[in-house]
Amino acid sequence: MNVLFLTMARIGSLEDRGVYTDLLRKFHDEGHNVFVVTPMERRENKKTTLVKEKGGVILNIQTLNIQKTNIIEKGIGTLAIEYQFLRGIKKYFSDVSFDLIIYSTPPITFSKVISFVKKRDNAYSYLLLKDIFPQNAIDMKMLKEGSLLHKFFLKKEQKLYKVSDSIGCMSEANKKFVLIHNPSLNSEKVEVNPNSISPLELFQTEEEKNTIKKKYGLPIDKKVFVYGGNLGKPQGVDFVMETIAATKREDVFFLVIGSGTEYNRVKKWFDIEQPKNAMMMKGLPKDDYEFLLRACDVGMLFLHKDFTIPNFPSRLLSYLDIKLPVLAATDPNTDVGLVIENAECGYWILSGDQKAMQDSINKFCDNEENYLQMKENAWKLLLTEFHVDFSYELIKKRLKHV
Known part of the structure; x- marks a missing residue:
C-alpha cells in the first residue's frame, strides 16, 4: 500500500522520534510504502527537494515562514501552502498511486490537495485532528468571532471535515466537542485516535542523572519540575511565572x-526577578532536550484558562516516555488532567489556582513512595493508551471496511 502523509510540521528524517514519524515507521515496518510532504521554510534558504530514505520518501516543499514568524507572513504562508503542496505532488508523485492519505491539523487548508489525490487515485483519507481551528484562535482572541476571516476559516474547516473519510481525535473530550459543534458530521467516521509514539524504555542510574544535572547547572539535591515546549499565548505563561514566584x-x-x-516576555521576567529557584533555557535540539529531560523529576503541562476547546498536549508523551510523573495546569474543558489522575501518574489543577498548584507540588515532594509509584504508572499509561501500534491498527481497521 502507498501511504501519503501531509503535514505542516517539519520532518527532517523518518528516523526521528515523534508522534508522526513513529506512526510512519510503523507503516513502513508493516510493509507499506511511505511518502511524506513537509514544508521547508524560507528561512532555511533551500529549494524544494526530494529525499529518499530507508523508511520512505520525503518531499521538502519550499514555503514561506509559517512557524515563529510575524502574523502576516504566517497567514499568507498558511494559505499558500495548499497550492505549493498540490504543485509538488503533481510534479514529483505523478507516477505514484496512493491508497491512503493521512494528514494532520494544523492547517485546515489541505482540502484541495486531499480532493485531488482522492479523485485521482481513489485513495482513503484519514484526518489526525491535532488542533481545532479557528475556535482556538477565537479563545485566544487572535480572531474576532463572526468576522469575515472567522467565517472564511469556518468554511475551510467544514470542507476539511467533509473530504475526510475518517477523523481521529486526540481524546474523548475532543471527539465530543467536534460532534457537538458539527451536527451535520457523520458520527460514524469520528473516533478517538490519540497522540502515540513507539516507547523506548531507558534505564538510568542516579549517578548518570546527576552527571546531566551538573552539565546543565541544575541542583542535585532538589526535585526538578520541568516545563518544556512552546512558550506562547495558548500556554498561559503568566501562571508559569506566578508559580515560580509563589513556591517557597x-x-x-x-x-x-x-x-x-x-519567550521574550518570560525571559525579561527572569532577567528582572532573577529567581533563585528556577532556570530558563532557549529551546534545545530534540536530542539534547530529551537528554536533559532525563535529569528532571516532574513534567509540567500548562494551558491557558480561557480555552473552550479540549486541547491534549503531545508534550505529555515526552514525559511518560521517561517515566516522569506529570503536573497539569489547564482549562476545565480538556480531559488531559483526567487521564493523568485516573492513571495515578500525577495531578491536575485549574490554571490560575495557585493554592491547588502548591498543594500538588507538596504531594510530589512529601511522599517518596507515592512518587516512585507514579513513575511506574506513567510508563504503564504510555504502554496502554498511547502506543503507536494502537493508532496504526485503528487506521488499518478503517481501510478494511472500505
Whole structure:
C-alpha cells in the first residue's frame, strides 16, 4: 500500500522520534510504502527537494515562514501552502498511486490537495485532528468571532471535515466537542485516535542523572519540575511565572525550556526577578532536550484558562516516555488532567489556582513512595493508551471496511 502523509510540521528524517514519524515507521515496518510532504521554510534558504530514505520518501516543499514568524507572513504562508503542496505532488508523485492519505491539523487548508489525490487515485483519507481551528484562535482572541476571516476559516474547516473519510481525535473530550459543534458530521467516521509514539524504555542510574544535572547547572539535591515546549499565548505563561514566584520550598527547582511568541516576555521576567529557584533555557535540539529531560523529576503541562476547546498536549508523551510523573495546569474543558489522575501518574489543577498548584507540588515532594509509584504508572499509561501500534491498527481497521 502507498501511504501519503501531509503535514505542516517539519520532518527532517523518518528516523526521528515523534508522534508522526513513529506512526510512519510503523507503516513502513508493516510493509507499506511511505511518502511524506513537509514544508521547508524560507528561512532555511533551500529549494524544494526530494529525499529518499530507508523508511520512505520525503518531499521538502519550499514555503514561506509559517512557524515563529510575524502574523502576516504566517497567514499568507498558511494559505499558500495548499497550492505549493498540490504543485509538488503533481510534479514529483505523478507516477505514484496512493491508497491512503493521512494528514494532520494544523492547517485546515489541505482540502484541495486531499480532493485531488482522492479523485485521482481513489485513495482513503484519514484526518489526525491535532488542533481545532479557528475556535482556538477565537479563545485566544487572535480572531474576532463572526468576522469575515472567522467565517472564511469556518468554511475551510467544514470542507476539511467533509473530504475526510475518517477523523481521529486526540481524546474523548475532543471527539465530543467536534460532534457537538458539527451536527451535520457523520458520527460514524469520528473516533478517538490519540497522540502515540513507539516507547523506548531507558534505564538510568542516579549517578548518570546527576552527571546531566551538573552539565546543565541544575541542583542535585532538589526535585526538578520541568516545563518544556512552546512558550506562547495558548500556554498561559503568566501562571508559569506566578508559580515560580509563589513556591517557597527549598527542595524544589523549576526548569523552563522553550521558544515561542511569549519567550521574550518570560525571559525579561527572569532577567528582572532573577529567581533563585528556577532556570530558563532557549529551546534545545530534540536530542539534547530529551537528554536533559532525563535529569528532571516532574513534567509540567500548562494551558491557558480561557480555552473552550479540549486541547491534549503531545508534550505529555515526552514525559511518560521517561517515566516522569506529570503536573497539569489547564482549562476545565480538556480531559488531559483526567487521564493523568485516573492513571495515578500525577495531578491536575485549574490554571490560575495557585493554592491547588502548591498543594500538588507538596504531594510530589512529601511522599517518596507515592512518587516512585507514579513513575511506574506513567510508563504503564504510555504502554496502554498511547502506543503507536494502537493508532496504526485503528487506521488499518478503517481501510478494511472500505
